[in-house]
Amino acid sequence: MFNAFTETGPGSGATAAWQTQCPFCSVQCKIRLEEGPAAVGSGTALRARGDDNAASEGRLCVKGQNAHQHAVSRERLRYPMIRREGRLVRASWAEAIRAAVKLLAASSERYGPDAVGVYGGGSLTNETAYLLGKFARLALGTKYIDYNGRFCMSAAASAGSKTFGLDRGLTFRLSDIPQADCIILAGTNLAECQPTLMPYFNRARENGAAIIVIDPRSTATAAAADLHLPVRPGTDAALAAGMLKVLIEEGLIDEAFIAGRTRGFEELQERTLGQMTLAQTAAVCGVDEASIRQAALLYGRASTGMILTARGVEQQTDGHLAVREFLNLVLATGKIGRPGCGYGAVTGQGNGQGGREHGQKADQLPGYRSIANAEDRAYIASVWGVEPEQIPGAGVSAYEMMEKIHRKEIRTLFVMGSNPVMSNPNVALVEEGLAKLDGLIVADLFLSETALLADIVLPVTSYLENAGTLTNLEGRVLLREAVRPAVGEARDDWDILCEVAHGLGQGERFRFPSAEAIFDELRRASRGGLADYSGITYERLRREEGVYWPCSEEESSSGLMFEQDFAHADGRAVFSAPPQTASAPSKSVSPDYPLILTNGRVLPHYLTGVQTHRSPVLEAREAAAFLELHPSAAKRLGVRDGEWVRIESEAGEFYARSRLTPKIRADTVFAPMHWGGVQNVNRATLPELDPHCKMPGFKTTPVRVSSCAAPGEASRPHAASVRAPQG
Template sequence: MSSSLLGRPSGISEPFGGRTQCPFCSVQCKIRLSEEGVPGEKVTIRAQGDDNAASEGRLCVKGQNAHQHALSRERLLHPLIRRDGQLIRASWEEAMQAVTDLFKSTAQRYGPDAAGVYGGGSLSNESAYLLGKFARLALGTRYIDYNGRFCMSAAASAGSKTFGVDRGLTFRLSDIPQAECIILAGTNLADCQPTLMPYFNRARENGASIIVIDPRATATAAASDLHLPIRPGTDAALAAGMLKVLIEEGLIDEKFINERTRGFEEIRERALGQMPLSQTAEFCGVREDLIRRAAIMYGRAHTGMIMTARGVEQQTDGHLAVREFLNLVLATGKIGREGCGYGAITGQGNGQGGREHGQKADQLPGYRSITDQADRAYVASVWGVEPERIPGAGVSAYEMMELIHRREIRTLFVMGSNPVVSNPNVSMVEEGLRKLDGLIVADMFLSETAEMADIVLPVTSYMENAGTLTNLEGRVLLREAARPSVGESRHDWAILCEVAERLGRGSEFPFQSVEEIFDELRLASRGGRADYYGITYERLRREEGVYWPCGEDRDGGSGLMFEQSFAHADGLAVFSAPPLVETSDKAISAAYPLILTNGRVLAHYLTGVQTHRSPTLEAREVATFLEIHPSAAKRIRARDGEWVQIDSEAGSFYARCRITEKIREDTVFAPMHWGGQQNVNQATLPGLDPICKMPGFKTTPVRVSSYRGTPKKEALPRLEAGSVFPV
């Protein structure tokens, strides 16, 4: 439970309370808010976990204090337009006309593809769906992608290639205690999804062994039975080495392989011919006996699970790394039954649903492919247009930034994202955004990206905007609006509908409620891989949540995937046997002797736009830091708590030194939640995975030097962060 002394936003006088849903991670915990105190005076707002099947009524510190950012006095309450270099208050009529004029002039001068649309993985399913439709029909552009490209693209593409469909977890959360062995690779659940930890505690109580693969001795690793402190970027080789052990030890499921998979013979041949395990161990920086022990623990278990997250996936070979772990799942037959399966631990609040319904460059609703003629024809029929009206595939999120830098995209519309902080190679991104003819940002706050915008549109918060979200286990949930809109803020979907109307496409965006959008989404997804057709708001209110796929029969899935067959046409899963090579982004040198990896901390979320406005959360971590091993700190004469400078070939950032033995000597770690000179992505290199276009966030070669001064003002904590509306 959490309590905060807060005042109500201006214009809201009724008691503060109601049910809502946490806006942060993919667990999507339910929340019950209540208010205590005397009307007209400061009150105590309490946030309690509300009963639900995923978190079982638990809340972490972010959920307990999520309401604080929604009540921050830094909320944008009216539109802003840049005049004479300054963002000043404007009316909605002025702002919407300016947006319309900008889109029209861009299309007339340069064609429809000169406009780009950039979405977010925290948007509701309805808003994500509508954003894709808006880009393709209202603007006619092929260029739309979203920040989930930096979160789930490696696991999504690997799952699609291996299983025929991508879904975060192929099992139910309630199945976790039934697993006899669990491998957590590149995920720190204790900090990133802490309300899930009781599931793993129950598994251990039932006798399960938990293996953590991570270069840091995280809180999750502390709760494990075996920790493999891997060298960042070598996960693919580690998983391949484990498979070699399984084959040599006879711990594979020949019956499952023969009946339900294809491609294993190539895998077997590769395993027999690949480097000895001792060389794999040296390459990965992990003792040979630990690799062998981990493989045998997993292979001998009757039931088992493997879960990956950004530590494995945010690499320039992230797709192949995930596929190597999926090979372990298939080789042992540990999928499609209780206590078994693979899970990609989704990071963003709607990271699952946000990638299913059309805001990805190559995707149409229902996880349909934009290049498939039948898929295009079906979605066009739902939208009431000819298939030729739907543009072809665009490019990934970072590649859009490259097009902006080359001035091929001249106007950018950003909704629910902060690309100037989240992209790699930030200096190029900032330079490109400054070249735009127009930048439009729809957000709750003046984020680092919004500060650069020409037009800023204030949107409602999670407490004010209803919609559905899909949690990491594929359960579709309805988040009701618990509060009225604040100031002049508007729902994101309503903004899209009005702009479409002004562009002459109003007949294709006739929606008067979010439920009407969902009903069209249901129809557009019908028969697709992510089929929501059998899900309705009435059903979600009655049943709390429904697993997809849920099609014509409307029964909905059980949450356990692939019990009988996989989603490929032949019903089989597919092994992958790529060559194992060391990619250039992992190469350290005398100039850059350390590997920089990044990630999340418990108190903050994504680029911190929301959590930095919570006084409770901001107090926990007021500035970024760099975890560094004592031996590395000693070489640069850095002391704990001092500022250090981190340099790569791409650029530099600053952080407070945090000396710890809980990290490899050749590795440093920085959080991803700060902008400006504290932005870790100032140093991230621009290389992308060739298959899924994931940047290599986890494997940047850097050097660290002691910094005796204080970084520029913008690198210091924001003193006004977390202030709240007056009573």
């Protein structure tokens, strides 16, 4: 059942080993997990090493090497808990399911089905993401479902859909990267966030490629670049538009590609030529004019080229338009649909790609279908055995759900595999809202910051115990087998959904004996959709390692997208020509809030740290939050290296240790996003949203910084120190 096998090494005795898959970033590296004698003392220990696969080629970063540590942590939730007299106490599964059903049904009966909200996650398997959407819309009858991927991929997803007619993380294969003559990495720090991909880019450089990094910080990725543009946060759209102006003026556009495969260029050209001068663009972006021109010429003159964006570009209140400006560069030069070319949105979460394809997003149905499209609704209704009218319409985005909770329009919330009290902007409002709920139900591995507030906590299995598929950043669907039995009374997340649905009287539509049975229904639901998985089976995944989508029963994708046509009805891609938006969000800095706060990841940790803070090795590498600031800014503020600082915005404040470095702009500060409590950077993040995709502006919050005494909660920076009672 658990796909284990035994090896014998010279003089080492028998060793049990399993093949599994990293639960963290979107590369989804394969792992060989081995159990052998402990290095110290008696007993056995688990060790991980990279296993050969097409994405990471057998490489494994420090997170993957230690991922198993959280899965075997003593802090794992081992049984359900119910809040009684203000405390979470042990309960049986029967009690917990009855209590959850009672809460959900009571809200629906008293206030209507839309009084219940469902909040998912981008690390759930495709099977669970699919079932969560079906659970919300059929078992609960609510339109309010969204997930934490709203804060990860929504800007790139909406931009790709508008430009190409389809959203997929990479439009090229990872193996194509060394064929590119020029690569632009905009707002992505691959060396820390997806380090196992860096060898692809190193090989491209060895082949003569020019690497351009656009980032306000001089990161490890920037250190490997030929050209680094330290852009002012929030001005990426202006920078890309300025580069396009250079390309047009220098005649470095592909007129045949534009005429034959796109529409909208004339309007864009008129806007571009009439916009700011390059000198003005340089002043807005905080980058010298010569560097902008050099970047444009390197990309424009290259015969092949790629542009990759990530959260640095996308997590802005104009992130959708910023990505579209970079896509304009791709289309204007015809660098897509052929080897060594394309656009890539570097997916953050482990199943950030698949998680948004099959129905846990507010406006989508399985197969990347639109919930507003009558034909799409009718098809999914036929798969689910209901009338189209029984499927609710579109809901709202993740943060907008928090606002509805705060206004008591949503009265009960079901959270699965997410930690919204940390990941949302404007944390104070989120905490106040969750406290107003009639009921909060959380399914998780640990007592996260959100689970600590719950009325019912349901323990779920870890990545080692729960089989299912995930889709990596290049659109390759992968099967992750279960390799160990569940811990304690923990249950698979999809199994929990089935049982709650049964309690709500919807059991007939949720009879699935295995993850594979759910996937078989997902295949049928996705058939004919943009994200067509109908030709993928578990048997095929075991045989071939992974399969690119779209994959129908008749045809499989090669992984290289848009070789002949784009996904719009006319087969053409669409340029974007919005009014010039060079007046970046950073213009909102003021004498009261003179610095721009941007946030992001550090190598040892993942998302809100619920899992990685439970790994002793990873926690030892970075045990607390910090604030990077330039020495000149620190001198002006009277801040010394290593002391506590208070970071304040109009929304709130958080605390961190100062970390002085010349590798950041003097007008910018950076904080990682992996710590809770008083060190939660999102206590200061403003709630403004991108109007196109509802992405919060995580990268552009105006703040002030001052020295302070150690905050009261500093000794407990993360909920990891709160253990579930094991009774």
